[in-house]
Amino acid sequence: MTTTSSSTEDSPPRLEVSGLTVTFGGLTALDDVSFSVADGETVALIGPNGAGKTTVFNAVCGLVRTRRGRIRVGGAPAPSSATGLLGAGVSRTLQGLGLFDHLTVLENVLVPLTSVRPGGGTSADAVQEVLGTLGLGDLADAPAGTLPYPERKRVALARALVTRPRLLLLDEPAGGLGAGDIDQLAQTVRTVSDGGCAVLLVEHHVDFVMDVADRVVVLDFGHVIACGTPDEVRRDPAVEEAYLGVPVGGAQVEPVETGREQSA
Numbered sequence: 643m644t645t646t647s648s649s650t651e652d653s654p655p656r657l658e659v660s661g662l663t664v665t666f667g668g669l670t671a672l673d674d675v676s677f678s679v680a681d682g683e684t685v686a687l688i689g690p691n692g693a694g695k696t697t698v699f700n701a702v703c704g705l706v707r708t709r710r711g712r713i714r715v716g717g718a719p720a721p722s723s724a725t726g727l728l729g730a731g732v733s734r735t736l737q738g739l740g741l742f743d744h745l746t747v748l749e750n751v752l753v754p755l756t757s758v759r760p761g762g763g764t765s766a767d768a769v770q771e772v773l774g775t776l777g778l779g780d781l782a783d784a785p786a787g788t789l790p791y792p793e794r795k796r797v798a799l800a801r802a803l804v805t806r807p808r809l810l811l812l813d814e815p816a817g818g819l820g821a822g823d824i825d826q827l828a829q830t831v832r833t834v835s836d837g838g839c840a841v842l843l844v845e846h847h848v849d850f851v852m853d854v855a856d857r858v859v860v861l862d863f864g865h866v867i868a869c870g871t872p873d874e875v876r877r878d879p880a881v882e883e884a885y886l887g888v889p890v891g892g893a894q895v896e897p898v899e900t901g902r903e904q905s906a
Protein backbone atom coordinates (compact mmCIF):
# COMPACT_ATOMS: atom_id res chain seq x y z
CA MET A 643 0.00 0.00 0.00
CA THR A 644 1.34 3.42 -0.87
CA THR A 645 2.18 6.18 1.56
CA THR A 646 -0.31 8.65 3.00
CA SER A 647 2.13 11.43 2.08
CA SER A 648 2.32 13.31 -1.21
CA SER A 649 4.93 15.99 -0.54
CA THR A 650 8.01 16.63 -2.65
CA GLU A 651 11.35 17.93 -1.42
CA ASP A 652 10.76 21.36 -2.96
CA SER A 653 7.19 22.09 -2.03
CA PRO A 654 5.18 21.16 1.03
CA PRO A 655 1.84 19.46 0.47
CA ARG A 656 -1.09 21.84 0.03
CA LEU A 657 -2.71 20.07 2.99
CA GLU A 658 -0.80 18.13 5.62
CA VAL A 659 -2.64 16.40 8.45
CA SER A 660 -0.34 14.77 11.04
CA GLY A 661 -1.39 12.74 14.04
CA LEU A 662 -4.80 14.41 14.17
CA THR A 663 -6.82 13.37 17.19
CA VAL A 664 -10.27 14.80 17.94
CA THR A 665 -12.47 13.82 20.85
CA PHE A 666 -16.06 14.70 21.73
CA GLY A 667 -16.36 14.01 25.44
CA GLY A 668 -15.56 10.30 25.79
CA LEU A 669 -15.82 9.65 22.05
CA THR A 670 -12.63 9.55 20.00
CA ALA A 671 -13.81 10.67 16.56
CA LEU A 672 -10.31 10.79 15.06
CA ASP A 673 -7.29 8.93 16.41
CA ASP A 674 -3.82 9.78 15.11
CA VAL A 675 -4.96 10.46 11.54
CA SER A 676 -2.25 11.44 9.05
CA PHE A 677 -2.40 12.08 5.31
CA SER A 678 -1.61 14.81 2.84
CA VAL A 679 -2.86 16.27 -0.42
CA ALA A 680 -0.49 17.78 -2.98
CA ASP A 681 -1.22 20.57 -5.43
CA GLY A 682 -3.07 19.12 -8.41
CA GLU A 683 -3.95 15.94 -6.55
CA THR A 684 -7.41 14.60 -5.73
CA VAL A 685 -7.66 12.58 -2.53
CA ALA A 686 -10.88 10.92 -1.37
CA LEU A 687 -11.75 10.17 2.24
CA ILE A 688 -14.09 7.19 2.45
CA GLY A 689 -15.42 4.98 5.20
CA PRO A 690 -18.61 3.92 6.97
CA ASN A 691 -21.04 6.36 8.55
CA GLY A 692 -19.50 7.85 11.67
CA ALA A 693 -15.93 6.99 10.62
CA GLY A 694 -14.82 10.60 11.11
CA LYS A 695 -14.72 11.97 7.57
CA THR A 696 -16.66 15.18 8.17
CA THR A 697 -14.77 15.68 11.43
CA VAL A 698 -11.56 15.84 9.37
CA PHE A 699 -13.10 18.65 7.30
CA ASN A 700 -14.28 20.43 10.42
CA ALA A 701 -10.82 20.16 11.97
CA VAL A 702 -9.16 21.54 8.83
CA CYS A 703 -11.59 24.48 8.94
CA GLY A 704 -11.02 25.12 12.64
CA LEU A 705 -14.59 24.21 13.57
CA VAL A 706 -13.67 21.52 16.11
CA ARG A 707 -10.94 21.56 18.69
CA THR A 708 -7.95 19.36 17.93
CA ARG A 709 -6.78 17.32 20.90
CA ARG A 710 -3.48 16.38 19.30
CA GLY A 711 -1.81 16.70 15.94
CA ARG A 712 -1.02 19.27 13.32
CA ILE A 713 -2.79 20.67 10.28
CA ARG A 714 -0.80 22.71 7.79
CA VAL A 715 -1.94 24.41 4.59
CA GLY A 716 0.80 25.20 2.09
CA GLY A 717 3.41 24.59 4.78
CA ALA A 718 1.90 27.01 7.33
CA PRO A 719 -0.41 26.29 10.27
CA ALA A 720 -4.02 26.17 9.06
CA PRO A 721 -5.90 29.38 9.83
CA SER A 722 -8.94 28.90 12.04
CA SER A 723 -11.15 31.79 10.88
CA ALA A 724 -13.32 31.77 7.76
CA THR A 725 -11.57 34.79 6.31
CA GLY A 726 -8.16 33.32 7.20
CA LEU A 727 -9.03 30.10 5.40
CA LEU A 728 -10.25 31.97 2.32
CA GLY A 729 -7.08 34.04 2.38
CA ALA A 730 -5.05 30.82 2.49
CA GLY A 731 -6.93 29.59 -0.58
CA VAL A 732 -9.17 27.07 1.19
CA SER A 733 -12.79 26.57 0.04
CA ARG A 734 -15.35 24.07 1.20
CA THR A 735 -18.76 22.74 0.25
CA LEU A 736 -21.19 21.44 2.86
CA GLN A 737 -23.28 18.26 2.92
CA GLY A 738 -26.35 20.42 3.54
CA LEU A 739 -25.29 22.93 0.82
CA GLY A 740 -25.84 25.93 3.13
CA LEU A 741 -27.26 28.16 0.39
CA PHE A 742 -29.18 31.35 1.11
CA ASP A 743 -32.48 30.36 -0.49
CA HIS A 744 -33.86 33.91 -0.72
CA LEU A 745 -30.75 35.18 -2.52
CA THR A 746 -30.20 34.70 -6.23
CA VAL A 747 -27.67 32.30 -7.66
CA LEU A 748 -25.34 35.23 -8.36
CA GLU A 749 -25.71 36.66 -4.87
CA ASN A 750 -24.93 33.26 -3.33
CA VAL A 751 -21.83 32.91 -5.46
CA LEU A 752 -20.67 36.39 -4.49
CA VAL A 753 -20.81 35.68 -0.74
CA PRO A 754 -17.22 34.44 -0.26
CA LEU A 755 -15.81 37.23 -2.40
CA THR A 756 -17.40 39.88 -0.21
CA SER A 757 -15.97 38.04 2.80
CA VAL A 758 -12.47 38.08 1.40
CA ARG A 759 -12.68 41.69 0.30
CA PRO A 760 -15.20 43.53 2.46
CA GLY A 761 -16.78 46.28 0.41
CA GLY A 762 -17.56 44.03 -2.49
CA GLY A 763 -14.38 44.24 -4.57
CA THR A 764 -15.07 41.22 -6.76
CA SER A 765 -13.59 39.79 -9.88
CA ALA A 766 -16.37 39.86 -12.47
CA ASP A 767 -14.32 37.52 -14.65
CA ALA A 768 -14.11 34.89 -11.91
CA VAL A 769 -17.85 35.05 -11.34
CA GLN A 770 -18.79 34.78 -15.01
CA GLU A 771 -16.26 32.02 -15.59
CA VAL A 772 -17.51 29.85 -12.77
CA LEU A 773 -21.19 30.40 -13.62
CA GLY A 774 -20.49 29.51 -17.24
CA THR A 775 -18.37 26.47 -16.44
CA LEU A 776 -21.07 25.05 -14.20
CA GLY A 777 -23.91 25.84 -16.59
CA LEU A 778 -25.45 28.44 -14.30
CA GLY A 779 -25.15 31.50 -16.55
CA ASP A 780 -28.86 31.59 -17.42
CA LEU A 781 -29.86 31.04 -13.80
CA ALA A 782 -27.84 33.90 -12.30
CA ASP A 783 -30.95 35.90 -11.30
CA ALA A 784 -33.02 32.96 -10.06
CA PRO A 785 -33.57 32.66 -6.31
CA ALA A 786 -31.47 29.69 -5.21
CA GLY A 787 -34.39 28.23 -3.24
CA THR A 788 -36.46 27.78 -6.40
CA LEU A 789 -33.96 25.51 -8.15
CA PRO A 790 -33.99 21.71 -8.34
CA TYR A 791 -31.43 19.90 -6.17
CA PRO A 792 -28.78 19.24 -8.87
CA GLU A 793 -28.71 22.95 -9.79
CA ARG A 794 -28.56 23.93 -6.11
CA LYS A 795 -25.58 21.62 -5.71
CA ARG A 796 -23.87 23.33 -8.62
CA VAL A 797 -24.50 26.73 -7.01
CA ALA A 798 -22.79 25.49 -3.84
CA LEU A 799 -19.87 24.24 -5.93
CA ALA A 800 -19.71 27.55 -7.81
CA ARG A 801 -19.58 29.42 -4.51
CA ALA A 802 -16.61 27.26 -3.46
CA LEU A 803 -14.81 27.68 -6.79
CA VAL A 804 -15.29 31.41 -7.31
CA THR A 805 -12.40 32.29 -4.99
CA ARG A 806 -10.13 30.15 -7.20
CA PRO A 807 -9.06 27.96 -4.26
CA ARG A 808 -5.76 26.19 -3.93
CA LEU A 809 -7.35 23.62 -1.61
CA LEU A 810 -10.94 22.54 -2.26
CA LEU A 811 -12.83 20.45 0.30
CA LEU A 812 -15.92 18.74 -1.13
CA ASP A 813 -18.32 17.10 1.33
CA GLU A 814 -20.34 14.40 -0.49
CA PRO A 815 -20.41 16.27 -3.81
CA ALA A 816 -22.09 13.38 -5.67
CA GLY A 817 -24.74 12.70 -3.03
CA GLY A 818 -28.28 12.94 -4.41
CA LEU A 819 -27.15 13.34 -8.03
CA GLY A 820 -28.05 11.17 -11.02
CA ALA A 821 -25.56 9.58 -13.41
CA GLY A 822 -25.40 12.51 -15.86
CA ASP A 823 -24.79 15.08 -13.15
CA ILE A 824 -22.15 12.86 -11.57
CA ASP A 825 -20.32 12.60 -14.91
CA GLN A 826 -20.34 16.42 -15.18
CA LEU A 827 -19.14 16.73 -11.60
CA ALA A 828 -16.27 14.32 -12.28
CA GLN A 829 -15.25 16.44 -15.26
CA THR A 830 -15.34 19.60 -13.14
CA VAL A 831 -13.21 17.99 -10.43
CA ARG A 832 -10.67 16.89 -13.04
CA THR A 833 -10.53 20.39 -14.54
CA VAL A 834 -10.04 21.99 -11.13
CA SER A 835 -7.35 19.48 -10.23
CA ASP A 836 -5.60 19.87 -13.60
CA GLY A 837 -5.43 23.59 -12.84
CA GLY A 838 -3.24 22.80 -9.81
CA CYS A 839 -5.85 22.86 -7.04
CA ALA A 840 -5.58 20.21 -4.34
CA VAL A 841 -8.94 18.49 -3.89
CA LEU A 842 -9.99 16.56 -0.78
CA LEU A 843 -13.40 14.98 -1.02
CA VAL A 844 -15.61 12.94 1.28
CA GLU A 845 -17.91 10.66 -0.63
CA HIS A 846 -20.00 7.49 -0.34
CA HIS A 847 -20.45 7.10 -4.11
CA VAL A 848 -17.63 4.63 -4.59
CA ASP A 849 -17.69 4.53 -8.40
CA PHE A 850 -17.30 8.32 -8.48
CA VAL A 851 -14.41 8.10 -6.00
CA MET A 852 -12.66 5.42 -8.01
CA ASP A 853 -13.12 7.56 -11.13
CA VAL A 854 -11.75 10.90 -9.88
CA ALA A 855 -9.37 10.15 -6.99
CA ASP A 856 -5.62 9.84 -7.37
CA ARG A 857 -5.44 8.40 -3.87
CA VAL A 858 -7.99 7.16 -1.39
CA VAL A 859 -7.74 7.35 2.40
CA VAL A 860 -10.05 4.95 4.23
CA LEU A 861 -11.23 5.77 7.74
CA ASP A 862 -12.92 3.40 10.15
CA PHE A 863 -13.81 4.33 13.72
CA GLY A 864 -11.51 7.34 13.46
CA HIS A 865 -8.47 5.39 12.26
CA VAL A 866 -6.83 5.33 8.84
CA ILE A 867 -7.12 1.66 7.88
CA ALA A 868 -5.84 2.02 4.32
CA CYS A 869 -4.41 4.53 1.88
CA GLY A 870 -3.44 4.05 -1.72
CA THR A 871 -4.53 4.29 -5.30
CA PRO A 872 -8.18 3.45 -6.00
CA ASP A 873 -7.17 -0.01 -7.24
CA GLU A 874 -5.02 -0.71 -4.20
CA VAL A 875 -7.76 0.33 -1.83
CA ARG A 876 -10.45 -1.58 -3.72
CA ARG A 877 -8.45 -4.79 -3.28
CA ASP A 878 -7.54 -4.27 0.38
CA PRO A 879 -9.22 -6.96 2.50
CA ALA A 880 -9.48 -4.63 5.50
CA VAL A 881 -11.37 -2.10 3.38
CA GLU A 882 -13.70 -4.75 2.04
CA GLU A 883 -14.49 -5.90 5.53
CA ALA A 884 -15.00 -2.42 6.96
CA TYR A 885 -16.73 -0.70 4.08
CA LEU A 886 -16.89 -1.98 0.55
CA GLY A 887 -18.41 -5.31 1.45
CA VAL A 888 -17.51 -7.36 -1.61
CA PRO A 889 -15.05 -10.22 -1.97
CA VAL A 890 -11.62 -9.60 -3.50
CA GLY A 891 -12.08 -9.27 -7.26
CA GLY A 892 -15.82 -8.76 -6.89
CA ALA A 893 -17.39 -7.07 -9.90
CA GLN A 894 -19.50 -4.51 -8.11
CA VAL A 895 -18.45 -2.18 -5.35
CA GLU A 896 -21.20 -0.85 -3.13
CA PRO A 897 -20.65 0.92 0.18
CA VAL A 898 -22.15 -0.62 3.27
CA GLU A 899 -24.34 1.81 5.21
CA THR A 900 -23.64 0.51 8.68
CA GLY A 901 -25.04 3.39 10.70
CA ARG A 902 -22.53 2.47 13.36
CA GLU A 903 -21.73 4.83 16.17
CA GLN A 904 -18.79 4.53 18.51
CA SER A 905 -19.63 3.97 22.10
CA ALA A 906 -18.31 6.54 24.53
Ligand SMILES: Nc1ncnc2c1ncn2[C@@H]1O[C@H](COP(=O)(O)OP(=O)(O)OP(=O)(O)O)[C@@H](O)[C@H]1O
Nearest residue numbers: 666669671690691692693694695696697698903904
Ligand atom coordinates in the same frame (compact mmCIF):
# COMPACT_ATOMS: atom_id res chain seq x y z
N1 LIG B 1 -20.11 17.89 17.38
C1 LIG B 1 -20.11 16.62 17.73
N2 LIG B 1 -20.38 16.25 19.01
C2 LIG B 1 -20.36 14.96 19.39
N3 LIG B 1 -20.08 13.93 18.57
C3 LIG B 1 -19.80 14.23 17.28
C4 LIG B 1 -19.81 15.58 16.80
N4 LIG B 1 -19.49 15.56 15.47
C5 LIG B 1 -19.32 14.27 15.15
N5 LIG B 1 -19.50 13.48 16.22
C6 LIG B 1 -19.35 12.02 16.27
O1 LIG B 1 -18.05 11.75 15.75
C7 LIG B 1 -18.07 10.56 14.95
C8 LIG B 1 -17.59 10.90 13.56
O2 LIG B 1 -18.60 11.69 12.92
P1 LIG B 1 -18.43 12.24 11.44
O3 LIG B 1 -19.63 13.08 11.15
O4 LIG B 1 -17.10 12.87 11.28
O5 LIG B 1 -18.49 10.89 10.60
P2 LIG B 1 -18.61 10.71 9.03
O6 LIG B 1 -17.59 9.69 8.66
O7 LIG B 1 -18.52 12.03 8.36
O8 LIG B 1 -20.06 10.11 8.89
P3 LIG B 1 -21.15 10.25 7.69
O9 LIG B 1 -20.63 9.43 6.57
O10 LIG B 1 -22.40 9.66 8.30
O11 LIG B 1 -21.29 11.72 7.37
C9 LIG B 1 -19.50 10.05 15.00
O12 LIG B 1 -19.59 9.07 16.02
C10 LIG B 1 -20.31 11.28 15.36
O13 LIG B 1 -21.52 10.94 16.04
